[in-house]
Amino acid sequence: MKQMRMLKILGIFLVVGLWAIPFAVAADPVVIGLQGPITGPWAYEGQMAKQSCEIAAELINAKGGILGGRMVEVRVVDDEGQPRTGALAATKLVGQKDVVAAVSTYGSSVCEPASNIYEKAKKVNIAYGATAVRLTDRGLKYFFRTCGRDDSQGKFFTEVATKKFDAKRIAIMHDNTAFGKGLAEDTQNALKSLIDNGQITVVYFDAITPGERDFRVPLTNLRESNPDLWYFTGYYAEAALLLSQAREIGITIPFVGGNAAINDEFVKIAGIDIAKGAFMTNEPLPADLPFDETREFLDAYKAKFGEIPSSPWPLYAADALKIIAYAIDKTGSTDGDVLAEYLRKEVDGVPGVTGPIGFTDQGDREGVPFYLYVVNDEGQIVVSQ
Amino acid sequence: MNDEIKNRLNTLGGRRFWLSLVLIGFAVYPFLMSDYFIDVAFFFGIYALLGLSLNVVLGEVGLFDLGHAGFYAIGAYTTAILNTTLGIPVLMLLPLSAFTAGFFAYLVCSPIIHLKGDYFLLVTIGMGEIVRLALLNNPFGITGGPNGVFGIDYPSLGFMDIDTSLKFYFFIWIVVGLCILGLMSLQHSRVGRAWNCIREDEIAAEANGIDVRSFKLLAFVIGAALAGVAGNIYASKLMIVSPESFSFMESCMMFSIVLIGGMGSVPGVLIGAAAISLFPEIFRPMAQYRMLFFGAAMILMMIFRPGGIWPRKRGAIQKGQALKGIKKPLLPGELPGA
Numbered sequence: 001m002k003q004m005r006m007l008k009i010l011g012i013f014l015v016v017g018l019w020a021i022p023f024a025v026a027a028d029p030v031v032i033g034l035q036g037p038i039t040g041p042w043a044y045e046g047q048m049a050k051q052s053c054e055i056a057a058e059l060i061n062a063k064g065g066i067l068g069g070r071m072v073e074v075r076v077v078d079d080e081g082q083p084r085t086g087a088l089a090a091t092k093l094v095g096q097k098d099v100v101a102a103v104s105t106y107g108s109s110v111c112e113p114a115s116n117i118y119e120k121a122k123k124v125n126i127a128y129g130a131t132a133v134r135l136t137d138r139g140l141k142y143f144f145r146t147c148g149r150d151d152s153q154g155k156f157f158t159e160v161a162t163k164k165f166d167a168k169r170i171a172i173m174h175d176n177t178a179f180g181k182g183l184a185e186d187t188q189n190a191l192k193s194l195i196d197n198g199q200i201t202v203v204y205f206d207a208i209t210p211g212e213r214d215f216r217v218p219l220t221n222l223r224e225s226n227p228d229l230w231y232f233t234g235y236y237a238e239a240a241l242l243l244s245q246a247r248e249i250g251i252t253i254p255f256v257g258g259n260a261a262i263n264d265e266f267v268k269i270a271g272i273d274i275a276k277g278a279f280m281t282n283e284p285l286p287a288d289l290p291f292d293e294t295r296e297f298l299d300a301y302k303a304k305f306g307e308i309p310s311s312p313w314p315l316y317a318a319d320a321l322k323i324i325a326y327a328i329d330k331t332g333s334t335d336g337d338v339l340a341e342y343l344r345k346e347v348d349g350v351p352g353v354t355g356p357i358g359f360t361d362q363g364d365r366e367g368v369p370f371y372l373y374v375v376n377d378e379g380q381i382v383v384s385q
Numbered sequence: 386m387n388d389e390i391k392n393r394l395n396t397l398g399g400r401r402f403w404l405s406l407v408l409i410g411f412a413v414y415p416f417l418m419s420d421y422f423i424d425v426a427f428f429f430g431i432y433a434l435l436g437l438s439l440n441v442v443l444g445e446v447g448l449f450d451l452g453h454a455g456f457y458a459i460g461a462y463t464t465a466i467l468n469t470t471l472g473i474p475v476l477m478l479l480p481l482s483a484f485t486a487g488f489f490a491y492l493v494c495s496p497i498i499h500l501k502g503d504y505f506l507l508v509t510i511g512m513g514e515i516v517r518l519a520l521l522n523n524p525f526g527i528t529g530g531p532n533g534v535f536g537i538d539y540p541s542l543g544f545m546d547i548d549t550s551l552k553f554y555f556f557i558w559i560v561v562g563l564c565i566l567g568l569m570s571l572q573h574s575r576v577g578r579a580w581n582c583i584r585e586d587e588i589a590a591e592a593n594g595i596d597v598r599s600f601k602l603l604a605f606v607i608g609a610a611l612a613g614v615a616g617n618i619y620a621s622k623l624m625i626v627s628p629e630s631f632s633f634m635e636s637c638m639m640f641s642i643v644l645i646g647g648m649g650s651v652p653g654v655l656i657g658a659a660a661i662s663l664f665p666e667i668f669r670p671m672a673q674y675r676m677l678f679f680g681a682a683m684i685l686m687m688i689f690r691p692g693g694i695w696p697r698k699r700g701a702i703q704k705g706q707a708l709k710g711i712k713k714p715l716l717p718g719e720l721p722g723a
Contacts, residue, residue, distance in 0.1 A: 078669060083533075083623050083630050084428060088666070091550065092421040109533045109627035116624055132532050178523065178530055 029073040030066060030334065032057075032324055033093040033102035034317070035114060037081035045106050045313055049128060050076050052314035053103060055301050056321045056353070066329035074321065079105055083113050090114035094121035100334040101125065103320040106313060108132035115143045122336040124327075124343065126320035129313040136362040142340050144363040146316040146323065146354070148370065153258065153281050154186035156370035157231055160281065162194065164372065164384075165254060167229035171204035171222050173242070175234030181207070183233040183258050203227050210238055219246050233258040240269035247274055254279060262373065262381060272379040279384060283312045284371040288383050289354060297353045312354075319352040326350055415554050423550040425666050427622065430557035431615055433658040436642035437564055437651065438611030443640070444649035444697075445577065446604040447584035449506035451636045452513025456486040456609035458520060458631035460616025465534035465626045466527055475540040475621045479614060486613025487606040494605045498598055513636050520628045533627025540621050553622055560618065564611060565651055572651075580604055581649070645686060647693025656694050 034053045037046035057072040065071045077093050079086035086105060093099050094117060102118060105111050106129035118125035119140050127135065127145040131152075136143065161167045170191070174184035184205070194200040203225040208218050219242065222230070230246075230253050232239050239261035246255070255278045257266075262280035270278075286298060286308050297318060298308045309315065327342045328334055348358040348366070358366030374384035415423045435457060442450045460482040467473050467481070497508045523530035539548040540556065547556050571577050579600050582590040591597050620626045638661050646657025668678055686694070 081629070083625055083627055084619075087623055088421065088424050088428065091424045095419045095421045109531070109535075109625060109629065112535050112625040113623040134532075134535060138536070 029071040030100060030325070030328060031073045031075050031096075031098045032321055033096075033099045033104070034074050034076045034321070035079050035086070035089045035093060035102055035104035036076070036317070037106055037110070038076060038078035040080035040082065042081040042106055045129065045311065046078070046081070048309045048311065048314035049103075049106065049317035050074075051305055052297075052301065052309060052318040053321045055297060055304065056318040057325075059296065059300060060322070060325050066325050067332060072321075072325050075099055079110055079114070081107055081110060083109050086110035087113040087117060090117040090125075094118060094123055099123070100328065101324045101336070101339060103128055103317050103324070105130065108135060111135060115140060118142055124324065124336055124339045126324065128317035128320050136360075136364050140363065142336055144320075144343055144359050146319045146352070146357065146365055147313065148283070149364060150182065151186040151190065153183060153370055154188075154190040157187050157256065157281050158190040158194065160256070160279075160372050161191075161229055161231075162200070165229050167200065167227075169201050169203045169225075169227045169229075171225060171227035171230045171253075172202060173204070173218070173222065173230070173232045173234070174207050175210045175238055176207040177210065177234065179260065180234040180258070184231075187231060187233070208234070208238060208242070210234060212238075213241065215242050215245050216249060219249055219251065222246075223249060223251050228253055229256065230254065231256045231258070232261055235260045236263050236266040237269065240266045240275070243278060244270050244274050256281065256372075259283065262375065264381070267375055267379045267381075272375075272377075275375045275379060276377050278375045280373045280381065281370055282373050284354070284369065284383075285312060286315055288371065289315075291351065291353070291355055293351050293353050315353045319354050319357055322352055323347060323350060323357050411558060415551050420550045423554050425663065427550065427554050427557055429659055429662040430554070430561050431619055431622075432638070432642060432662045433561050433655050434557070434564060434615040434618075435612060435639045436646065436654040436658045436661075437561070437568060438608045438615065439639045440608075440643050440649065440651070440654045441568065441580075441604050441611070442608040443643045444647075444654070445572070445580040445584065446601055447648075448601060448604065449502060450509045450605075450608070451506055451633075451640055452509035452511070452516075453608070453612055453639050454631045454633070454635040455513040455516035456490055456612035457616045457619070457635065458516050458626075458628075459489050459609075460486045460613025461620040461626040461631070462520060462528060462534065462616070463613070464617040464620040465537050468537050468620075469534055470527075475538050475617065476542070479540075479617045482617040483610040483613040486616065487610035490605050490609030491602065495602060498601050498605070510633070510636075513631075513633060517628050517631050517633075520631070529627075531628060533625055535625040537620050537624045537626070539624075540618075547621075553618075557618055560614065564614075569651060572649075576600070576603065584649075641683065643693075645683070645693060647696035650693065650695050650697040653693050653695035653697070660694075 034050060036049045037043060038050060053074045057074050060066065061071045075093070075096070077089040079089040090104065093102055101124040104114050104118065104125045104127060108130040111127045111130035112135065115125055115127070115135065119142050122142060124142050124144070127143070127147065129147055130145060131147060131150045133149050133151055136145065161170060172184050172187055174180040188202060188205065191200055191202060195202060204222050204227055206218060206221070208215055232242060232255065239257050243255055257278060257280045259280065259282040262278060267275040286294070302308050323343065327339050327347065331338050331342050333339065343359055344361060344363065349356040350358070354369055356367065360366055372384040373381050376382050414426060435453070439450060439453045442448050463482045463485045464475060464478045467478055468475055493512055497505065500508060520528045521531055528534065539546045541547070547553055579590065579595045582593065582595060583597055583600060587597055642654060642657035642661050645660050646653030646655065664679060
């Protein structure tokens with residue numbers, strides 16, 4: 001009796017133990033991990049990222065793979081969009097010896113513990129939807145991201161303000177929400193060097209109270225400060241009222257909204273007459289990207305899944321996979337140190353689905369993946385030329 | 386044969402045998418497994434600790450608490466904030482996290498402790514959600530809003546840092562072991578007997594001179610403090626805390642741990658924690674369908690074993706005796722009312 005029991009227990013231990021041994025030994029394909037929220041509240045983002053990475057891998061394989069004919073394989077682990085599961089998922093991936101690098105992940109708080117684990121395991125990991133500024137401030141060697149940062153939008157506005165509008169006197173208005181205020185402050189920080197050398201003055205920086213109906217008092221102050229460009233970082237309901245009342249009291253300068261300010265609802269509330277010509281800074285939507293790689297990718301995606309991704313993030317996942325494969329192919333190595341060094345130093349302007357890919361020394365995406373959109377005469381929101 | 390096993394289980398020698406087998410299993414396990422499975426076992430330990438903490442409230446006293454993630458969050462955030470801003474070592478914050486969570490429980494629960502059953506449950510749900518939403522809204526700019534607090538240190542013992550999966554595994558299970566010892570002796574103490582008495586019949590308890598209010602509060606404070614300890618260890622393992630780790634779902638998981646395992650039973654809680662933390666990992670390949678299996682398993686459990694997988698033994702034995710009409714000599718540690 002007793003022996004039988006012992007045997008049974010031993011058997012259980014054995015089964016569980018065997019299970020834990022990673023079985024893939026024949027390392028013919030190059031395996032790249034994808035950690036994403038396959039289930040949980042952000043499941044649609046995870047599913048689209050998975051599909052995007054599969055398409056990206058298929059496109060690479062159709063052209064003959066990398067390293068002289070080895071195929072790229074995507075291995076997906078689910079992190080549920082939870083920091084705890086994210087840490088487990090990352091441990092699971094780095095425990096599999098054939099996984100050479102990872103695309104990881106959506107959501108900054110999930111990305112943080114996961115990236116620490118990849119760092120320890122010396123595996124290159126590229127985030128596709130983690131935008132918190134601090135992630136790349138930690139001095140990690142193996143962490144990169146193909147998406148922008150929370151302060152990218154402010155930087156992009158600075159670019160637009162100087163290059164497109166040639167503005168000298170800028171008014172920044174926010175709504176005191178965490179998002180609106182954050183964007184306004186980031187913008188001011190991004191403008192700082194231009195302010196310091198006297199090229200630009202921020203003549204107005206103030207908040208309005210969301211939910212109010214009459215903004216004529218703050219608008220009058222704004223008019224008195226005599227700006228030539230106006231950036232509003234709050235939400236669309238206030239943006240619509242602000243713009244109509246501003247036009248009433250004779251403010252005619254260009255209006256630029258943040259990515260929460262302009263949408264179809266904005267056009268409806270303000271009316272086409274007022275809304276047309278209003279600008280918005282926004283992440284480019286998949287369909288608006290002009291690159292050949294984008295078209296190739298989206299065609300393949302549509303052919304397989306029937307529609308194109310509805311959010312910008314999956315494309316960054318595809319680019320993360322693409323750039324890892326590219327780096328492996330160019331260096332002929334799957335070693336984390338070699339890859340990290342190559343990505344940081346050598347990769348510059350490599351064509352990707354979301355435009356040319358390059359990385360800063362910190363591991364951020366080089367260049368700013370933002371677009372200027374404008375409301376056209378029919379009330380549609382289109383990319384501004 | 387079934388009886389034979391039961392008898393063996395019930396004798397002191399048999400118990401020692403099983404206990405040492407389990408202990409050896411725990412000690413050997415991490416050396417046979419990959420890091421991933423060590424981490425799974427670590428989170429099993431976290432859930433075991435959370436289950437034990439809720440068991441004090443739900444199992445021993447019978448207070449329905451579906452806001453326990455709130456205390457867990459307070460422990461984790463206390464550690465995270467004080468460690469990142471003031472640089473206090475994580476291990477020194479362990480008792481402080483326990484104290485903060487316990488103190489918060491005392492403050493919040495003293496005015497509502499007289500509520501009964503469902504009403505109390507509703508208030509605790511609200512409390513848990515308020516804590517989570519408060520963290521989300523970044524009060525005084527200290528909780529970091531939805532992104533959370535990051536960059537928490539590893540616990541340091543002075544001569545070495547607890548920084549690998551293996552060390553964390555032993556850390557959490559030593560803490561869980563100490564808690565089990567403490568809670569077991571509490572079960573057999575005057576306090577434990579008073580708690581159980583309150584659970585069975587509050588009026589009778591009061592008539593016997595038990596100060597129901599303070600004993601309930603005591604259970605709550607101890608439960609919350611243990612959850613705070615779990616929060617501290619969780620924060621130092623992940624190096625980041627963010628509100629989504631302390632959602633209502635997390636409270637539900639703890640509740641299920643106690644219900645699945647058996648109310649008031651320490652081994653039951655361990656089994657429940659194993660079920661809750663291992664089940665989703667085993668069924669992960671099935672992605673979105675795994676919650677379906679989980680739900681089905683819960684329903685089957687409730688039909689065939691409504692008292693939990695391993696209910697508190699004393700009750701079971703007495704029930705069995707009553708059914709069979711036999712009287713066995715009682716074993717040490719199983720005296721009536723012990």
